[in-house]
Amino acid sequence: MSLLNGRFAVVTGAASPRGLGKAMAELFVEHGATVAILDLDQGAAESAAADLGEGHLGLACDVTDKAACLAAVDYLRGKWGRLDVLVNNAGITQPLKTMDISPENYDAVLDVNLRGTLYMSQAVIPLMREQKHGSIVNLSSVSAQRGGGIFGGPHYSAAKAGILGLTKAMARELAPDNVRVNAICPGFIATDITAGKLTQEMSNAIVDGIPMGRPGQASDVAGCALFLASELSAYCTGTELDVNGGSLIH
Numbered sequence: 659m660s661l662l663n664g665r666f667a668v669v670t671g672a673a674s675p676r677g678l679g680k681a682m683a684e685l686f687v688e689h690g691a692t693v694a695i696l697d698l699d700q701g702a703a704e705s706a707a708a709d710l711g712e713g714h715l716g717l718a719c720d721v722t723d724k725a726a727c728l729a730a731v732d733y734l735r736g737k738w739g740r741l742d743v744l745v746n747n748a749g750i751t752q753p754l755k756t757m758d759i760s761p762e763n764y765d766a767v768l769d770v771n772l773r774g775t776l777y778m779s780q781a782v783i784p785l786m787r788e789q790k791h792g793s794i795v796n797l798s799s800v801s802a803q804r805g806g807g808i809f810g811g812p813h814y815s816a817a818k819a820g821i822l823g824l825t826k827a828m829a830r831e832l833a834p835d836n837v838r839v840n841a842i843c844p845g846f847i848a849t850d851i852t853a854g855k856l857t858q859e860m861s862n863a864i865v866d867g868i869p870m871g872r873p874g875q876a877s878d879v880a881g882c883a884l885f886l887a888s889e890l891s892a893y894c895t896g897t898e899l900d901v902n903g904g905s906l907i908h
């Protein structure tokens with residue numbers, strides 16, 4: 659089934675080889691989409707795009723820089739003429755306790771996760787409104803819903819909870835123009851976001867709390883992103899889609 663035939667999609671933070679963004683980009687391509695990978699490093703973005711096959715693009719874009727977001731979308735508009743899907747996937751986390759969060763920690767985590775989601779959305783919304791068609795998919799987290807307790811600290815939970823608020827308010831505002839906005843709330847997924855700071859002990863404790871008894875795979879999240887990006891979810895907006903192996907059932 660080709661769920662995204664003729665569609666053009668942007669996935670931020672998709673250069674990480676084992677990351678959720680790369681898995682989403684690959685699945686979107688399998689379903690007929692043309693994809694642009696945006697990430698901090700131009701070379702890494704280009705090489706990830708090359709892995710997707712011919713015709714896909716890799717661009718450097720720091721999502722905390724509004725001018726960079728606008729420039730990337732301007733470039734894609736010139737190349738493609740339209741843009742159907744934005745996945746706001748770029749994100750960072752830090753395993754800190756409340757009293758250890760410095761101003762710099764707060765800024766870094768809030769800026770990439772929350773500010774970046776707003777800036778990239780602001781960059782694509784005018785074109786999606788003109789087309790009267792678009793799907794924005796935002797990466798929140800189970801940490802937003804259950805008060806952390808996975809890996810990221812309270813500032814990460816706050817940023818991801820902020821993404822849920824932003825998702826729902828943008829969904830309400832953009833619905834009349836047929837631009838849908840939804841969030842995915844992954845649980846514990848095996849990627850490199852933990853940057854070597856996840857011990858075996860921490861991992862075992864987390865898996866103990868997952869009814870399905872295993873960490874999620876990037877492909878588990880990619881399937882949810884494909885659903886929200888495609889017309890299968892045509893009447894879904896403002897939703898939060900849990901992909902957590904049962905670690906939060908509510």
Ligand code: NAD
Nearest residue numbers: 671674677678720721747748749797799844846847849851
């Ligand atoms: P990852 O670390 O593998 O990939 C994140 C990517 O974002 C990297 O390629 C990085 O270079 C990029 N990035 C960081 N700052 C950026 C910026 N300012 N501009 C552009 N790109 C930037 O992480 P992942 O595990 O694939 O996570 C993807 C998303 O899913 C994140 O938003 C994360 O918070 C969320 N999430 C992950 C999990 C998990 O368990 N892995 C759980 C819940 C939510």
